[in-house]
Every structure is written in C-alpha cells, then in structure tokens.
Amino acid sequence: MHSRVVKTVCPFCGVGCGMYLTSDGQGNVCGVAPEQDHPISLGKLCEKGWSSVYAISPDNRIHHPLKRKRDRFIPISWDQALAEISTFLQDILEESGPQAVGVISSARATNEDNYAAQKFARAVLKTNNVDHCARICHSPTVAGLKQVLGSGAMTNSTKDLFDTEVIVVFGADPTENHSVLGGQIIEAKLAGATLIVVDPRVTRLAKLADIHLQLKPGTNIALINALLHEIISNDWHDRDFIDNRCDGFYALKSNVEKITPESVAEITGVDGPLIRQAAERYSRANRAMILYGMGITQFVSGTNNVIALADLALICGHIGKPGTGINPLRGQNNVQGACDMGCLPNVYPGYQLADEADTQQRFAAAWG
Ligand code: SF4
Incomplete structure (x- = not known):
C-alpha cells in the first residue's frame, strides 16, 4: 500500500479549517498540513488542528x-x-415502551450518520428521544433564531470579518475556543475594524477591544434592551429595513422605552456612557456583524437572549448583507449538521416540527 494524502476538514471546532492528512503505507495517519487556499482558514490551523494526528492515531482509537x-x-x-x-x-x-429508550447522536459525526441516528430513533425505536450536544450549547440558537429569522444558523460567512466596520463578540472567547477565527478577528481589528467585546471576563479580545462591556453574568437581556433603547431613542435604527422586513417593531419599541443605559447600570455593572458608545458605534456603522457564543446561550433565558440579540441586528438592518449578520459560533465541527439533520427531540430533518400531524404523516409515509 502506498502513502496517500487526503483533503479533509479539521475534526475539532466549528470553524472547519481545511487540512490535508497523510497516511503511511499501512493506512496510519502520519502527517497534517493546512490547506493553503481554503476559503475560511486561509492556510492556517490552530494547535488543535495540528495535533489531529495524535488524536486519531491507532493507539488512541477503539478497534x-x-x-x-x-x-x-x-x-x-x-x-x-x-x-x-x-x-x-x-x-x-x-x-x-418507546419512551424508555433514546439515542444520543454526535456533533462530531457526519450529516449522513446523524440522519441515520435520528431515523433509527424515530422509524425503528418509535421515539422522538434523540438529542446531541446542542442541548447544552446551541439549542437556544436553533429555537431563538428560528423564531426570529426562520433558520437557526449563522447568517453570514466568517469571511465577512474582512468586509465589516464593526465586530461585536458577545459572550464568546474565540482566541481560546475557535483560535483560527480569533486570529482573523485580531487581523480585522488591526486592519481598522472597531471591536466591541461583551463579556464578564477580560479575554484576549477584550484587552484589544475598542469597547469592552464587562457585564455581570446573567445580565445580557438588560444590556441588550438598553442598547435597543439607545438606538431607537436616537433614531439610529434602519426605518426602511424595519418597514419592509420586520414585524413587531412598535411592540419592541414600547418594551424598551424606559430601559435607559443608566437604568441598567447597576444591574449590569456597565456604565451608561459606555453602553451609549457601543450602541452608537454598532448602529451607525454601514456594516456590523455580531458573533456570539455560550455566554448568550447557556442560560435558562438562552432562547430569549438569542432573540434579543437578533432583534438588535434587525432594527439596525445589519443582516442579509455582506459584513453583517448574527452569527453563532458552534463548538463542535458539525453541531449545525446534527441540528439540520433532526437530532433534536422536537424537530425532524430540516427543522420540520415533530408535533405537527401533517409532518408526522409525511415522514411516516417516507420511512414506512
Ligand atoms: S480553529 Fe477549530 S477547525 Fe480550525 S484548526 Fe483549530 S480546532 Fe480545527
């Protein structure tokens, strides 16, 4: 057997860096190299990607x-x-009975494996008890973004970091957890983008940020409501976008009418003037993008946190264009695929609701 080079994607985080793995004559992986012209990772890997060889070496695997x-x-x-x-x-x-069994699928597995896992649960075991690690990371993203935008996924590509004026990193630490992306945020910042970090921790990005809103844990919604208030009361929102694309603006406006930056300063621990500055920088940019992580989702109010953040992007019209959007940073390399394939108890593949009679009949007919 000859050695072989295979083009693939890093198995670790949701950035999905492109790489080549080399296998020796016996089929053992013995080398790793970044894919130089990969559209997302642009020829880079972080330490986790470089160590793939050790993680998948025969000694570390179950045979x-x-x-x-x-x-x-x-x-x-x-x-x-x-x-x-x-x-x-x-x-x-x-x-x-079927409620006594269930299937835990994997966000590290392929779409095909995840599809088969949820189909096995539903068509063979006759249960909707199927789940995966999104339950403890981004299931609020699926629920929240689906309600607001119709789909629980990033609205933009991370390539847009190089085409935006303002980057908001909300409740995420990409230089630790999505290192290649963290490096790209630093590059974009050094190239002139404004960086706003919202995080109780002083992360590497917080140290570099133009504005660091160091809120107290669990006060996301109070802070976002104050940002919404400030933007609306200064008329910095995008009226055309709201009139043509959004529902419920006046209800939102009335909800945040009294939530001034000063009124949440004690709750959030962030001074009113700093909240005002962040609201102005984000809303008045031509293109601004939000990236968020588990500092938004891992709360009992996770779904509402996601909805509030999506509202912030919507009222400014920072969505649906290059260099904008609301972008969940996924932890595992295929959390998105596992959700899309229906490895969640409440949805079939493609987020079709599992408790709708029509949908149940359609899948019953297709799966026998
Ligand atoms: S950033 Fe994520 S996908 Fe890229 S090399 Fe590191 S672990 Fe792998």
Whole structure:
C-alpha cells in the first residue's frame, strides 16, 4: 500500500479549517498540513488542528466493540455487540415502551450518520428521544433564531470579518475556543475594524477591544434592551429595513422605552456612557456583524437572549448583507449538521416540527 494524502476538514471546532492528512503505507495517519487556499482558514490551523494526528492515531482509537465486565472492558465481535444491543433494546421496548429508550447522536459525526441516528430513533425505536450536544450549547440558537429569522444558523460567512466596520463578540472567547477565527478577528481589528467585546471576563479580545462591556453574568437581556433603547431613542435604527422586513417593531419599541443605559447600570455593572458608545458605534456603522457564543446561550433565558440579540441586528438592518449578520459560533465541527439533520427531540430533518400531524404523516409515509 502506498502513502496517500487526503483533503479533509479539521475534526475539532466549528470553524472547519481545511487540512490535508497523510497516511503511511499501512493506512496510519502520519502527517497534517493546512490547506493553503481554503476559503475560511486561509492556510492556517490552530494547535488543535495540528495535533489531529495524535488524536486519531491507532493507539488512541477503539478497534472493537467493548463490553463492560465488572471494572473493565472486554473486546467482543461486531456480531455479538449488535445481537446483544438489539436484544436489550427489544426487552426494554416490550417492557416499558418507546419512551424508555433514546439515542444520543454526535456533533462530531457526519450529516449522513446523524440522519441515520435520528431515523433509527424515530422509524425503528418509535421515539422522538434523540438529542446531541446542542442541548447544552446551541439549542437556544436553533429555537431563538428560528423564531426570529426562520433558520437557526449563522447568517453570514466568517469571511465577512474582512468586509465589516464593526465586530461585536458577545459572550464568546474565540482566541481560546475557535483560535483560527480569533486570529482573523485580531487581523480585522488591526486592519481598522472597531471591536466591541461583551463579556464578564477580560479575554484576549477584550484587552484589544475598542469597547469592552464587562457585564455581570446573567445580565445580557438588560444590556441588550438598553442598547435597543439607545438606538431607537436616537433614531439610529434602519426605518426602511424595519418597514419592509420586520414585524413587531412598535411592540419592541414600547418594551424598551424606559430601559435607559443608566437604568441598567447597576444591574449590569456597565456604565451608561459606555453602553451609549457601543450602541452608537454598532448602529451607525454601514456594516456590523455580531458573533456570539455560550455566554448568550447557556442560560435558562438562552432562547430569549438569542432573540434579543437578533432583534438588535434587525432594527439596525445589519443582516442579509455582506459584513453583517448574527452569527453563532458552534463548538463542535458539525453541531449545525446534527441540528439540520433532526437530532433534536422536537424537530425532524430540516427543522420540520415533530408535533405537527401533517409532518408526522409525511415522514411516516417516507420511512414506512
Ligand atoms: S480553529 Fe477549530 S477547525 Fe480550525 S484548526 Fe483549530 S480546532 Fe480545527
């Protein structure tokens, strides 16, 4: 067998950097190199990407199904594993019904694997008990952005960082968690973009930011409402965009009418004048983009946090154009795909609602 070079995507985070893996004559991965002309990573990998070889080396992988026997795992054959799992599942289904079983899928798996996992749960086990790690990271993004925009995904490409005037990083630490993207934010800032960081922590980006809104944890909505108030009361919102593309503006306006920056200063820990500055810089830019992470989603109010942030982009018309948008930073490399494929209890593939009779019938007909 000859050595081989395969073009692929880094298996770690949602940035999805392009890379080449080299395998030796025995099929073991022995080399990694960045894809120089990849449209997102532009020839870069972070330390996690460079270490892919170690993560997927044969010594670190499971080669057989393993069965627990007391305090250790014993290798067994695939036939034995499949037979035993199928017997266990049948016993549970007969004894307790489909609500007693479920499938946890993986945001590190491909779309095809995720599609098969949720189809197995629904068509074979007859349950909607299927989920994956979005439950603890970006399921509020799916729910919130779907309500406001119709789809729970980034509205823009990260390439737009180089085509924007203002970058708002809200509740995310990209230089740690999405390092190649973090580097691109720094490049965009050094090239002249204004950087606004909203984070209780003094992250690397916060140290470089033009404005750091160092809010107290859990006060996102108060801060966003004050930004909305400031923008609307100064007439910095985009009236044309709102008239032509948005519903419910006047209800939003009335909700934030009394929420001045000063009125939330004590709750958020951020001075009123700093909130005013951020509102002006973001809303008066021709192009401004928001990137956000788990500082928005990992709250009981996560869905409302996402909705409030999307409202901020909408009233300024910072959406639907290059260099704008509302952009969740996904942790794993295929959280988006696992959600799109329906590995969530409440939606089938393509976010079709699992509790709608028409949709149920359509899928029942297609899947037999
Ligand atoms: S930024 Fe993410 S996708 Fe890119 S190399 Fe690092 S871990 Fe991999």
